[in-house]
Amino acid sequence: MSLELIINRIENENSRIRVLYLSAADGSDLPGYTPGAHIDVEIDGIGTRSYSLIDFSTPLDSPNCYCIAVQREDDGQGGSRAMHQFEFGDVMVASTPKNDFELTTSDSPVILLAGGIGVTPLISMATLLQDTGAAFQFHYSGRNADSIAFRKVLDEQHSEQLSVYLDDQNPLSLNALFSSADASSVVYICGPRGMIDAAREAAAANGISADNIHIELFASAETQTGDTGFEVEIQSTGQVYEVPPGQTIIDVLEAADIDLVYDCQRGDCGICQTDVISGTPDHRDVVLSDDERASGKVMQICVSRAKTARLVLDL
Numbered sequence: 001m002s003l004e005l006i007i008n009r010i011e012n013e014n015s016r017i018r019v020l021y022l023s024a025a026d027g028s029d030l031p032g033y034t035p036g037a038h039i040d041v042e043i044d045g046i047g048t049r050s051y052s053l054i055d056f057s058t059p060l061d062s063p064n065c066y067c068i069a070v071q072r073e074d075d076g077q078g079g080s081r082a083m084h085q086f087e088f089g090d091v092m093v094a095s096t097p098k099n100d101f102e103l104t105t106s107d108s109p110v111i112l113l114a115g116g117i118g119v120t121p122l123i124s125m126a127t128l129l130q131d132t133g134a135a136f137q138f139h140y141s142g143r144n145a146d147s148i149a150f151r152k153v154l155d156e157q158h159s160e161q162l163s164v165y166l167d168d169q170n171p172l173s174l175n176a177l178f179s180s181a182d183a184s185s186v187v188y189i190c191g192p193r194g195m196i197d198a199a200r201e202a203a204a205a206n207g208i209s210a211d212n213i214h215i216e217l218f219a220s221a222e223t224q225t226g227d228t229g230f231e232v233e234i235q236s237t238g239q240v241y242e243v244p245p246g247q248t249i250i251d252v253l254e255a256a257d258i259d260l261v262y263d264c265q266r267g268d269c270g271i272c273q274t275d276v277i278s279g280t281p282d283h284r285d286v287v288l289s290d291d292e293r294a295s296g297k298v299m300q301i302c303v304s305r306a307k308t309a310r311l312v313l314d315l
């Protein structure tokens with residue numbers, strides 16, 4: 001089901017981050033959501049982009065407004081730039097809220113760890129944890145002051161839990177963070193791939209179980225220097241498609257009208273996981289285990305590519 005959402009307020013959080021407030025175009029209440037949820041916004045000519053729903057008060061069952069934040073990526077594929085073109089009163093089409101990054105309740109202390117604009121899903125989690133009196137820490141790291149969003153309101157609402165780190169002033173030490181953490185902590189991380197990988201390693205080194213680490217990657221499929229094209233063969237039909245640099249396997253197969261199941265398109269939800277019959281995947285997800293990666297038998301086709309000229313996929 002899709003929603004028609006009208007922009008009823010726009011705020012520029014800083015030079016790159018724009019905050020959009022969205023209501024139902026027909027004036028009705030919107031579907032409720034839980035902390036960690038996102039909507040997929042349809043952008044003409046580009047596709048869909050996921051944006052976490054931000055709430056500074058406990059999320060409601062039937063809210064009348066959604067809040068999202070969009071960081072403009074000048075070197076990206078155009079989605080964020082298009083989102084910055086929307087104006088007050090424009091209508092956009094989006095999915096109903098989905099949640100692949102659910103906050104689970106337990107007696108264990110919670111660590112929220114955000115990198116840059118990856119703070120957005122964690123804000124709603126912090127709101128709920130604060131309201132329920134749960135024990136939590138909120139660590140927020142960015143390159144510089146301009147990469148930190150919502151600083152004032154977060155300082156006000158979570159003065160006891162919030163620690164902000166700026167790479168150019170007081171960089172985050174993941175080892176220091178996790179070495180002082182309770183080993184039973186439940187950790188929620190949202191940020192770029194490098195931070196997620198380093199945080200998982202530091203958490204594991206300090207005795208935190210992998211089962212207690214939940215992640216959401218804040219990036220779309222990134223083109224990396226040296227990316228080349230490769231072929232994908234569909235095992236069921238024998239058809240072969242060329243995946244050029246800058247496009248994902250999903251981009252190419254969808255353009256060929258092949259039905260696929262996927263969601264995040266960032267490599268963290270696991271929904272697009274596909275069996276590999278032959279060829280070697282170049283894994284770029286954050287959802288597979290080390291053993292699964294090493295096996296080469298499965299891959300996330302939304303972000304991962306190939307190390308061999310052709311992949312044969314069980315599709």
Ligand code: FES
Pocket residue numbers: 262263264265266267268269270271272273285287300301302303
């Ligand atoms: S769609 Fe989420 S991992 Fe590929």
